[in-house]
Amino acid sequence: MSGLVYRDLLTFYRKNTKVTYIMEAVYFLFFLLVLRNIYGAITFLVIASPISMSGLPATMKDLDTNYKGMMSARLMPYTQRDIVTARFQAAFSCHLLYLAEMLLFCILHHAITDSISWKTYALLFLGGWLSAVFITSVNLLSSFITGLNAASIIYLLTVILPVGLFLIITLTDLYDIIIPFLTGKHPFIFWIIAVLLDIIMVAVSYLVSVKRFTKQREKL
Numbered sequence: 001m002s003g004l005v006y007r008d009l010l011t012f013y014r015k016n017t018k019v020t021y022i023m024e025a026v027y028f029l030f031f032l033l034v035l036r037n038i039y040g041a042i043t044f045l046v047i048a049s050p051i052s053m054s055g056l057p058a059t060m061k062d063l064d065t066n067y068k069g070m071m072s073a074r075l076m077p078y079t080q081r082d083i084v085t086a087r088f089q090a091a092f093s094c095h096l097l098y099l100a101e102m103l104l105f106c107i108l109h110h111a112i113t114d115s116i117s118w119k120t121y122a123l124l125f126l127g128g129w130l131s132a133v134f135i136t137s138v139n140l141l142s143s144f145i146t147g148l149n150a151a152s153i154i155y156l157l158t159v160i161l162p163v164g165l166f167l168i169i170t171l172t173d174l175y176d177i178i179i180p181f182l183t184g185k186h187p188f189i190f191w192i193i194a195v196l197l198d199i200i201m202v203a204v205s206y207l208v209s210v211k212r213f214t215k216q217r218e219k220l
Helices: 002-015 018-034 038-053 056-063 070-074 080-113 118-145 148-170 174-183 188-219
Strands: none
Touching: 002 056, 002 080, 018 038, 018 080, 038 080, 038 118, 038 148, 056 080, 056 118, 056 148, 080 118, 080 188, 118 148, 118 188
């Protein structure tokens, strides 16, 4: 089954154009060197990176409409559960590259600004990753239970909604209320709830995707 995972990863990275990687480098340098404050760190770690690392399901959904994607996998000696599992593993394996990028950003940002505590970096890092897990699960689910157009719309919503929520929080007094709650002495309840929500979302997304994909295969 590892072959399916490698196939999805290679297809995804080859599908991305050079412009995509150039823009990611520009975002990295902008939030590191230009917006050198807490807002730059929050935007990159909690908004930009989670959106970037959750893009595989939408890209692969586009390819699933031809023999470069899921249709070719159906011709291989794998079960429907294997194919879905491989897609989930590939989607979450993409997180590793971006997590390394986020870690590098934290180190360089702290070295340049020295204005944010390591605890805050760690919480932003964790929050960004948990957000990415949730968004990736939503996109994976939509890629298996909806058509290409609907999956594309859902992906756009997972991009627009976090950005909109971030702007609302930063431009109002909500920022001063939420940040102390997340970084206080006892923020464990919030983070435990966030982790549980991610676990539930991943499990539901996987089980529903397997069931739906199996039914689709039986109709062929």
